[in-house]
Amino acid sequence: MSKYKINSKDVTAFSEMFKALSNPYRLQIFLYLANNCYPGEISTPEEMRTSVGELGEGLGIAASTVSHHLKELRQAGLIRMERKGKNIECWVESNTVTQLALFFKNAKGGK
Numbered sequence: 001m002s003k004y005k006i007n008s009k010d011v012t013a014f015s016e017m018f019k020a021l022s023n024p025y026r027l028q029i030f031l032y033l034a035n036n037c038y039p040g041e042i043s044t045p046e047e048m049r050t051s052v053g054e055l056g057e058g059l060g061i062a063a064s065t066v067s068h069h070l071k072e073l074r075q076a077g078l079i080r081m082e083r084k085g086k087n088i089e090c091w092v093e094s095n096t097v098t099q100l101a102l103f104f105k106n107a108k109g110g111k
Contacts, residue, residue: 014103020076026069030078033092065088
């Protein structure tokens with residue numbers, strides 16, 4: 001049985017993701033987006049995204065706090081953001097959940 005090997009670049013990238021997700025607010029925001037704004041599940045992009053204001057209202061977090069945490073999630077490569085007029089829409093980066101699942105699958109020997 002071969003051991004799963006991860007290169008140092010991947011270790012750094014995953015470390016940044018885990019660091020970003022270690023904050024309870026950021027984890028809550030990421031999980032909300034992953035469950036409600038994940039590309040591929042709904043046919044139109046407008047239905048897959050949410051604005052910062054809507055996200056804050058839905059989670060009971062102030063918009064300024066949401067913005068700060070979204071920046072951290074974006075810098076870690078977990079989400080994408082796009083300005084639409086006065087709003088900023090955000091959604092989970094399409095490959096992130098798959099990459100994280102493969103990381104954990106391979107870390108336990110691929111079983």
